[in-house]
Amino acid sequence: MSKNRKLLPYLYLFPAILFLILFVYIPIIQNIGFSFYDWNAFSPEKIFVGLENYLQLFRDPIFYEALKNNIWYAVISIIFQVFGALVIAAILEDKLVRRFSPVFRTVYFLPVIISMTVIALLFTFFYNPDVGLLNQLLRAIGLDHLAMAWLGDSKTAMFAVIAVSQWQSIGYIAMLYIVSIQKIPNELYEAAEIDGANKIKMFFHVTVPQTKEMSFVAVIITLTGAFTVFNEPYILTGGGPGNASEVLSTYLYKTAFSKDMMGYASTIATVILAITLVVSLIQMKLFKTGKEG
């Protein structure tokens, strides 16, 4: 009986593991295999090219453009989404605001539950150069020279797309932080107050260190999100103008499904996998832990 007891958990886990292997791990391994071939969805045979796809990728200027955009995505998301969300969470959990905090929480969280497609379409109107809300606002307050074709200009397209993501996701991270802040023992704040710390000092010396574990989770979520982002740029700009707002996954999608270069697309996918893997490993080392404590 005791032997059966030991096996039982595995029996329960078996279906989940089976599907994880079937739908996640096997495709990943297959994909790495595919990246050594030159083929498309309906070519009669696959041609083995070894590392040729990788060599081509590292010489491809669009790849670097896309990578640069992903790095911008990551940096800006860390600053606004992670740090910004922590600030918002701290304010919402402050004694003075707590009474209204349910209202604000809903307001900040609402964008998270709206479909990305809807949001992207909404923002195409928002950014429209003639009738868009943003330019109209700028003109109304006399900042005409700042009004521009946000999504049509190569210089602003990427940042306009990144801004949409910040607006959408900040509520989610803020929610995570709110949960984390509520776990901080009140005594710490009381002790800090007795020691004469003001709100800002309390934030940096109590809230920030006490939510370290959550910060780790939040940074992982935003970083991997930043390197795999697809919907926002695909719907808002399609990677254009030119390749100004191309990110790795839109480039991957175009390569695979409109250019029919499945082998090359698999190569891009493998590189994305490697990047996200390395980023998570570095973080685990830096934070020295991965457990919520």
Add this chain to the structure above:
Amino acid sequence: MRKRFGILLVFLVAVSALLAGCSGGQSPSEKNGEVTLKFFHRWPKDPEKSFFDNAVKEFEKQNPKIHIQTEAVLNDSYKEKIRVMLGTNNPPDIYFSWSDEFADKFVRGNKALDLTPYYKEDAKWSSQLVQSQISPFTFNGKQYGVPWTMDGKTFFYNKDIFKKLNIQPPRTWEELISVSKVLKKNHYTPIAFGSKAPWAISHYIGTLNQRLVDEKTREKDYNRATGEFKDPGYTEALEKFKELVPYFNDHPNSIDHEYARQLFTAGKAAIIYAETAEIKLVEPGIKFKLGFFDFPSIPGEKGSKDFLTGAPEGFMISAKTKHPKEAMKFLEFLTSKPMGEKLVKDVGKYSAVKETTNRTNATPEQIEAVNKILDAKEMVPWFDTDVDIEIVDAYLNGVQMMLNGQKSPKGIMKDVRKAAASLRESSQ
């Protein structure tokens, strides 16, 4: 013991339920001579969707033993999905296709059935098709597709604005520029243009290339195995396009073609380069008189002025189909004269069947447009379906940047030549 059995049972049920969810896609049943055909097109929206739904109903009524299973996804997704679906072991029997390179790709991959025998067998049917529309589906002398609609690109203009400013529709490039200048001075947007979805660029480029590069060179360059794009005409074509940029609406890169068309229908823009199939979309919304003019002649042009940019759209049959006869029967039904007339009336697209656009089902403007297509000496396919996607990509990305002032015609051609070189290499 019983408890353990219960656990095992629950587990088995759970797994089998999950597996059942994954195992779809059985082939349609075929009993007592009944046949089910899978039909894949690109119009999940009206008016085309209802047109096809009704056509299928009508066909099934006439042929009770044939059933048609329709699936549809929109435009850009269609381009992606059809490639993947044709690569599977269970492809659709009948599928929509653009002409030329888009269709040729399927022919090269052995995904399309040779329809030449059917064209010969049923000469009564095939002779009533507009013959010029068949050749874009003809490869190596064999017919691989049935043209369903025909379409051409021409300039639409607002007759009221032209009359008010006392200007004439331009016939030469110089006149186009001078007319645009007058329009701009009078605070109209001369030409509406939206390139956020970059295919709109390719329609201009296709026509300009045809005009400025002689036909033999162009044919050689558009072939992926021999393309070089070294002729100075290509750069000149881009220079000409660049001359129009000051007369487009502001920020063409941030608006799409539909929005540009609205600028025209609202009377804010005076000219738009549009497809004849769009007349039906423009006409109901306008309060002015609609006119057309041909793409103006350019000094020193090498290509014929009697060519028209435009292409048929049609259907192909999968090489793997088990029921080619039935599939062909459906295509012949879709391209019969009554269905063609219904298409013009209900959808506003011009059927590739002779004499289907007439006074009973079309406006005088639509008839004028169809005559332009019929009078054209030859059709020049849409540039983005005529050349390899790598070349299209280099062009469209480059022109988008040119519109933002970040790239010159010479710079674009450099990228195009590079893309052409790598294509030549890979197709050897």
